[in-house]
Every structure is written in structure tokens, then in C-alpha cells.
Amino acid sequence: MPSIAKKVIFITFLTSLFLNANSxxxxxxxxxxxxxxxxxxxxxxxxxxxxxxxxxxxxxxxxxxxxxxxxxxxxxxxxxxxxxxxxxxxxxxxxxxxxxxxxxxxxxxxxxxxxxxxxxxxxxxxxxxxxxxxxxxxxxxxxxxxxxxxxxxxxxxxxxxxxxxxxxxxxxNETQLFVNVIRVILYTGLILIVWIFFIKPMIQKRGKND
The missing domain is CATH 3.10.310.50 (Diaminopimelate Epimerase; Chain A, domain 1)
Structure with missing residues (x-):
């Protein structure tokens, strides 16, 4: 029995090597x-x-x-x-x-x-x-x-x-993650600029006119 077990283990080992070599x-x-x-x-x-x-x-x-x-x-x-x-x-x-x-x-x-x-x-x-x-x-x-x-x-x-x-x-991909973070920051900044210099003044102007 021990010899059979050893043969099984040896065959399994060779099979593993073969699969790895071909993968x-x-x-x-x-x-x-x-x-x-x-x-x-x-x-x-x-x-x-x-x-x-x-x-x-x-x-x-x-x-x-x-x-x-x-x-x-x-x-x-x-x-x-x-x-x-x-x-x-x-x-x-x-x-x-x-x-x-x-x-x-x-x-x-x-x-x-x-x-x-x-x-x-x-x-x-x-x-x-x-x-x-x-x-x-x-x-x-x-x-x-x-x-x-x-x-x-x-x-x-x-x-x-x-x-x-x-x-x-x-x-x-840390580089792509960094790029995405920068993109979010830029978009957020752009939205804030549009709000501060365009949308907010328009709303305030309309409020005064009303």
C-alpha cells in the first residue's frame, strides 16, 4: 500500500508539473x-x-x-x-x-x-x-x-x-486612479466656477428684478 500511495503522489506531482509547463x-x-x-x-x-x-x-x-x-x-x-x-x-x-x-x-x-x-x-x-x-x-x-x-x-x-x-x-492601476481623481477635482472646480461666476449672479439678478 505505501508503494502504491507513493506512485499516486508521484504521478500527481508529474501531472501538476505538466499542466504548469503547458499553461x-x-x-x-x-x-x-x-x-x-x-x-x-x-x-x-x-x-x-x-x-x-x-x-x-x-x-x-x-x-x-x-x-x-x-x-x-x-x-x-x-x-x-x-x-x-x-x-x-x-x-x-x-x-x-x-x-x-x-x-x-x-x-x-x-x-x-x-x-x-x-x-x-x-x-x-x-x-x-x-x-x-x-x-x-x-x-x-x-x-x-x-x-x-x-x-x-x-x-x-x-x-x-x-x-x-x-x-x-x-x-x-494606480496611475489611472490618480488620473480619475484629478479629473473629478477638475470637474468639481469647473462646476464651482460656473456656479460662482455665471449661475449665482443670474439668480441674484433675477431676485432683485422680482
Whole structure:
């Protein structure tokens, strides 16, 4: 009996390793550190379990020329992705303009057009760029790690929201929260200005006329 129990435990262990090895949501990584990669896979597994949508990350250091077709490039990894999927592609060395030599492209590629309704491209893109482009003491590699993780987390949250489920392992987008707070403050200030300089004087003027 003990030997049978050991065999069962060993088989279970091997099965677990096999499942984990085949559940990677990172198709290619040039900059991701183990900690960031682990968090992405954890978020990806939760997202697939709760929504049925697979979200993948592909990061490459290739220096793509201007206008290079990222969708066509992603097709190289098609067999590694399970439909339905959304791919987040990060290519920091891709050339954008020849004159300024500006580099860095982000692609968000769904397996079908219907999946585009599950996320806001600009919001997901900016979630990563806001981290990568900020001037601080972090190294560029650390920024890449944090930026890709933040963008992937934002993508997962948006997909989950459209599916009416809540993610537990994603990272709050503090930048977006800050922007929303500033937006509320600005709107509140605008309303106060309109009230003080326009609406209130009009009410007072009407009161005097009556």
C-alpha cells in the first residue's frame, strides 16, 4: 500500500508539473524577470478559468522596421495559443519614425474581432506606457517588467469586467486612479466656477428684478 500511495503522489506531482509547463501565457520573453513572469501566468490562469479567454504576452527585442506588420509576426506563435485569445505584444526596439529614431511599439491582437469589445486598446496601452516613460530611478529593464505586467493586468481586469467577474490577482492601476481623481477635482472646480461666476449672479439678478 505505501508503494502504491507513493506512485499516486508521484504521478500527481508529474501531472501538476505538466499542466504548469503547458499553461504558460508568455510566448516569448526577452526582458521579463521570473517574478513578473510568475505573476503574469497566475493572472492568466485565473482569467482563463473565470472567463474562458486566454490572454498572452509576447515581448521581443527585435528591431522591426517602420510599419512592420505585428499581426503577421504574431502568426508565428499561433499554434502556441488557444482560441479565444488576446495577445499583448511588446516590442520596445521597433522603429516608429526614421527622422527621430523613435522606437517602441505595442500591439493588442485578438483572435477574432468580437473580442475587441472586451477591452479598451488605449487604456491597456497607456497602463504600460505610463510606467515605462516615467522618469525615475528604476532601470529601463525594471520599467519594462513593471509596464508589461501593469498593462497585462489592466487587460485582464477589463476582460473580466465585461464578463461580470472579478479578478483577485491583478494589480490596481494606480496611475489611472490618480488620473480619475484629478479629473473629478477638475470637474468639481469647473462646476464651482460656473456656479460662482455665471449661475449665482443670474439668480441674484433675477431676485432683485422680482
Amino acid at each position: 504558460s501565457y508568455i510566448l516569448k520573453q526577452e526582458y521579463l524577470k521570473p517574478q513578473a513572469a510568475e505573476m503574469i501566468n497566475t493572472i492568466g490562469q485565473e482569467l482563463t478559468l473565470k472567463t474562458g479567454v486566454n490572454a498572452y504576452v509576447l515581448e521581443t527585442n527585435e528591431s522591426f522596421p517602420i510599419g512592420y506588420n505585428l499581426v503577421q509576426y504574431s502568426e508565428r506563435y499561433h499554434q502556441k495559443m488557444k482560441v479565444p485569445y488576446i495577445l499583448y505584444l511588446f516590442a520596445p526596439n521597433a522603429l516608429i519614425t526614421e527622422k527621430t529614431k523613435q522606437r517602441g511599439r505595442i500591439g493588442i491582437i485578438p483572435s477574432s474581432n468580437t473580442l475587441k469589445a472586451l477591452y479598451d486598446y488605449d487604456a491597456v496601452r497607456d497602463a504600460g506606457l505610463d510606467v515605462i516613460t516615467v522618469k525615475d530611478k528604476n532601470s529601463i529593464i525594471d520599467k519594462y517588467n513593471i509596464g508589461v505586467l501593469q498593462a497585462y493586468s489592466e487587460l485582464a481586469d477589463q476582460i473580466a469586467a465585461h464578463k461580470n467577474v472579478k479578478m483577485e490577482h491583478t494589480i490596481p
